Amino acid sequence: MTVQSGYHRYHIETRFTPDLIPPPPRFRVRVRKLRLIGLVLKELIEFRGHVRVALSRPCVYGVFSRPVGGLAPKEELCVGCLRCTVQYPEVVQICPNPERLRLGDSYLKPEYVDTILYEARTGRVPVRGAGYRGPFGGDGWDGMWTDMSEIVRPTRDGIHGREFISTAVDIGEKPSFLTFDAAGHPIGPTPRVLSIQVPFVLDVPPPGRRLRVLAEIFAEAARQLETLAILPVEVVVRFSLGGPHVMPLVRAETWPLLEKLPESPRIVALAGWDPDRYRALRARFPESLVAVRVPMDADLEPMVRTGVRVFHLTADYHGYAGRRFAIELIQQAHRQLVDMGLREEVTLIGSGGIVMAEHVPKAIICGLDAVALDTALWVALQARFDGECVEPAPAAVTFPRLKTAWGVQRLKNLVNAWRDQLLEVLGAMGLREVRRLRGEVGRCMFQRDLEREAFAGIEGFGE
C-alpha cells in the first residue's frame, strides 16, 4: 500500500548557467613581445631538435596556447597563479585588472561580485585552496565568527545526505498558548504560519527599464524555491503576478490598487507603520498574514502591542539604519521581543547589507528568522552598480537584457549555493535545523569580545 504523505524532500535543481556578459578578466597579462620572441629563438637553439621542449610554455591553463601563444595571451583564462612571471620575470608580468574595481561598490566589493557570479553560474559552494587571504577581522559581519563543535555532532552527515538538516522557517503568528471556551473550542488567536523552505525571501527588485522581467524572474524563482518574492502591489497588478509565492507590498500611495489584486495573498506587507492601515489591511484580508516593513532601528513595541506579528526590518543596502549597523540593530530588535516575552510569537525578516552566504547565518544568530535578499540577487543577474548603491530609491543599477528562464535558474543556483553553505555552518555546529540558530549568540564569537579577553593586559591594547 502506498502512503500518500505529501512529503517531498526539499531539493533545488541547479544547472550551469553561464554569464550573459563575461565579467572583466581578473588579471592583465602583459607580455614584452620582443623579449618573448628572443626567448623562443633562444630556446629553439638551446633545445635543437626538440621543438616540443622549446615551445612548451609555463602556463598550465592555456593562456599562452595556440594560435600565437604569448603574442596574444588569452587573459580570460588567467587565474593569477604567477608561474609564468616567476619563471620569466623579464618577459611577462601579471597585473590585477583595474577594470574589476568598477564591479560592485564600496560595500559589495569586487571579490564579492566574483563569488556571487560563481554561485549564480554553478549553484556550487566556492572552494579554494591555500587558506584565508583577507583581513584579520573588521567591521560589520567580518568582526564575527560562527562556532563549531569538535565532537558529538552526527548532523555533519546531513551534508552528505544521510541525515536531514532543515533550512525551513515559519513565518506568521505563533501565539504562546491557546485559549478555549467551555465547549473546548479555541478562542483568541490561533497559530497562522506559512513555511518557506529556505530562510531567504526575495526582496523588491529595483525599478527601471527591466522591472517587468525582473518581477517575473523573482516571482517564478520564489515559486520554484518554495519561498516568497516581495513585489510592490503596483507591480503585482500591472504584470498580473499573483500566486501563493508573491508577497505584495503596499504603500499609502498604492493603497487603492489593493482592489485590483487578483486574489487574496497568503501574506501581504505594509510599508511603514500606520496603525489604521494595518488594521484595515487585516480586515480586508482576514485569511492573510500581514507583515509590516519598517526600518531596522524602529521601536517595535507599539507595533507589537497593536498586534503585529511579522516584521520586515530594513537597513540600507550597506547594512545601516540610522548610522548603526545591522548586527547591533537586529540584536536590539530580537532582545526587545525577548524582554517583552513575545519573541516566539513574532517573525523577524531582515534585509540590507546581506550580500554573502556567510551573512545569512550571522544575521540569524543575531536574531532574524529569515533574511530578505536584495543586491546579491541583482548581481547574480549581472546588474552593474552605477556608483554607490545604498538607497532603494533610486537604486543605482543597470541590468543587461534578461530572459526569464535564465534569470530564474541563476537565482536558484545562487540560493542553492547559499543554502549549502548554511548547511555547512549548521553542520559544523551540529544543529539539525536553522530555526534553532535564531538569536543564539552563544554560537558565535565577536572579535571585540575575544580580543578583550585575549589581549587584556597587553600594552597598547584598548588605548
Add this chain to the structure above:
Amino acid sequence: MQVPLTTVDMRIVEKHRAALHRGFHVWPTLAFDRPPAMGDARWTADLILATWYQAETGRPPDNGLEYRVGASGGGFDVLDFKFLPKEKWLPEDEPIDTSIPLNRRPYDRRIEIPVPWYGAGMSFGSVSEQIMLARAKAAQMWRTFTCTGEGGYPDSLTPYKDHVITQIATGMFGVREETILRAPIVEFKYAQGAKPGLGGHLLGDKATVAVAKMRESVPWVSLFSPFPFHSVYSVEDHKKHIDWVKAIHPEALISVKVSTPTDIDMVAVGSYYAGAHIIHIDGGYGGTGAAPEIAKKNIAMPIELALPKVHRFLIQEGIRDEVVLMASGGIRTAYDIAKAIALGADGVVLGTTELVALGCTRCSNCERGRGCPFGLTTTDPELSELVDPDWGAERLSRLYASFQLQLRDILRRLGLRSVRELRGRTDLLVYRKT
C-alpha cells in the same frame, strides 16, 4: 591510468624547473619591484618573497623586504615585542636554547626538538610524494617532525620514520597497524582550522591509482573524511581512541589536533584528561588544502585569540606544565612563532610557510585543473616532478635556519636564554593598531 613520463616530458620538466629556480632567486632580489598580482592581506608579496629569500639564503632579507608581519590589520600583524634597550640585550655569544620538549608528562618517552616547530599534516594526495619527502628530509636534518596527514604513509618515508608523525583522521585513510607502530608520535585529527567542523574532501582528480591504493579506496573517486569521528561522542570515547593507539604502540606520544571553537579551553582540558601529550590547536586562518570559502574566514576563531584562552585555562586547571600546546593556522614568520609562544603556546606547527618556501605563490588554485602549477599540491605526474625532494629539503632547511636565527635574536633582545621562558609572556608584547 598514470603513464610514466617520457624523455621529452622529462626534458620539459627540467627546462621549467631550471627557469622556476631562477625565478625564485631573482624575484626577492628586485627590492622595489614586486609582482603586482602577488600577495594578499595575510601573505603580502613581501612576505612571500622574503620566505623565498630565506629558503635560499638561510637568513632574513636585508634588502627592504618586510619579513616579519603581513597587512591583515589584526592578530600577529598588530602585535610587536617590547625589546629591552640595547645595553640590556644578551651578548651575541651567549647560547640561547630554542628547544622544546614534546612530552611534559612525568611518564612515557622523552622527545625534545631543537626548534619549537614541526611540520603540519599534509596528506598524500593533497600534496605530492615529492613534497612529503622534501619535508621529511628537512625534518630529519633538523631533528624535528613532519606529519603524514590523513592519506596514509608512503613507503618512501620509511627511512625518515623517526621524524614522521602519523595522523589518524576521521576517514581513517591508510591507517594500519604498521604505520602506527612506525610513528614516534600519533596525531588524532579531530578538526582542522581551514575547515573547522567540515571534515575533508579529496577531489576525484587527485585520487590517482597510487593515492587510492594508499587510502584503500577506488581511483578517481572523490573521498570524504566525515566530521566528526563517528566513534567519539565524549571525552571518554576520545580516551578510548587514545588507549587503542597506546595498546598498539605503547611508546607513542599522542597529539590531538583540534580547531578553535568558543569552548576550545574545555576541549584542551578534555584532551589532557584523555591522555594526550600534545594539544595542537589549529586556528581558522591557516590551511593548505582546498576549503569552502565560507569556512576559512567565518567558522572558529583565529589562533591569536585562542592561544591565551587555552594557556590561561590550563594554568587555572593546574595542568599547564603537564601538556604541550602547539599552535598552527596562520603562522607565517619567525616573528609569528615568537608571538604565538608569547601568547601561550609551547611551539608551533608550520604548513603554508613550508609550501611558500617551496614556491607557493598563494594563488589558491590548488584544486583547479591539474592541481598546483608549481607542483606542490598536485598528484599530476609531470607537475609534481617540478619539485625535487633534495632541493625542497634544502630550501626548508635554510628557512628553518633563518627562523632559528631570528628567534634567537628576538630572545636575546628580550633578555631570555631559552624559548621556554617566553611561553605565555604577554607582558613582553605590545599592541600597535594603526
